[in-house]
Amino acid sequence: MPKPHILYILWSFIILSLLRLQLNTGRLTRIQELETNTENLKNENYTKYMNPEFDKVYINYVKKHNKIIANLLASSNNSSELPKVVVVRPDMHSGFGNRMPGIICGFLYSLISDRLFFIDGYQNFDNYFEKDFDHNWDTVSYLYRGSTAKDLHVNETINNFTLVTRGNFSSEEINSYDILRVHTWDYVCAPLSSNPYYKEWFNKIIPDYRIFTTISLRLLRLHPDLKSQVEEYANNNFSDYNIGIHLRERKTKNDTNSLMIPIGHYYEAVRMLMLEVKNKNVSIFVAADTTDGRNKLVNLLSEEFKSNNIYHNNNNSVKIIHSEDNMDLNNTITWENSGTEAGAIIDLKLLGLCDDLVLTYASSFGFLAAGWSHKASRQRGLLIINPIKKVWTDNLQVIDKVWMWGAISSEPCMYMSKLLITNEDEETTRIFKSNPLWIHYSQCHYPIEPYKKSKKS
């Protein structure tokens, strides 16, 4: 039989080991949590975009959502009262640039109106994003069959801009609806940050007005499989300094979308940027919607930085890179666009990791890349090339109407802001313009000429 003091030593050893194990497990969980929260992408320390005030709001929302839904679905629940909700129905046939803005708007509406947030009809969402709470409308929609609903946005047909810009989402009228619905391609919620009812909230929670970035980095976290592909690509291909280009050629050929962005203009923008880059290893990352267009641009750039390098005095090494090789495949989800969903989302994230971005107003894809990024707070203005109308001429040598815009923010534009300014009453327009970003929000290609509704008094 061991002596009592040996037993004591043995017992202390077991207790200490258990304590160490618990400490380590605790630390591991915390590290894992941190990693998921900050997206451990290349140059994490530089690219971290943290907003602790919003994080608190988000974490509380997640807890609230999970608790309410668990109660609602519990077999013991016999209350007939349903939680009020915001439901976003993204247009799956359009691309990421047209799907994500509405999702971010819907979540913002749900936060300020104290409603639960759901997404309706996003096939395979879980393959691309990581979820903190179940926002699939299918989970609860059967309970809402007899419920009252109000459409806040239905593309260009219905847009309640007076409500968004200066209305109260907690009013009796709005509260009388169980469901607020959002169906849009646009970043239509931008004027909410002008709304006097919510000014204080924004000033406290998202004071820099990077609303899209703040929300998207929490709500639309990349799926770990895709995240590791992005990390691997960036680790193997990105350099000290990265310029991202988004080339968009394949626009549909109707009146409003008959837009052309000359490849040469992207090249000119990069030449301008490179004037300021010195003593660096540079990567120029080209994301494009066609293989042909991408190859043309890659060739132009390669030629520039090989034999005819006017920047050799700047002592840079330059390599031109791209990721997506499936642009000749048919995307079965989006109409008219090619490539794969995974390829597009990887291109989006990689663009977002770049130090400088050259984009075009012809595409919301690039704007999304700029906003959906930890680098959003560091990027100097995006360089945005205005598309030109195809009918003008195909001969780029005679084009003299060229616009380029260095944007002040990484927020997406709101193409319907021009409609708001043209059609809403004076007070709504005045309040919208109290927003420091109103000019930025209003710089979009579409509609080029805002159509006029009969003006309200």
Ligand SMILES: Nc1nc2c(ncn2[C@@H]2O[C@H](COP(=O)(O)OP(=O)(O)OP(=O)(O)O)[C@@H](O)[C@H]2O)c(=O)[nH]1
């Ligand atoms: N992989 C990849 N896919 C792209 C790229 N550009 C466009 N696409 C594909 O084309 C789709 C374009 O749709 P959006 O993202 O909505 O962009 P948009 O140019 O505003 O499109 P519209 O508003 O419909 O004219 C994307 O979702 C992708 O599927 C690119 O650079 N890389």
Ligand SMILES: [Mg+2]
């Ligand atoms: Mg678009």
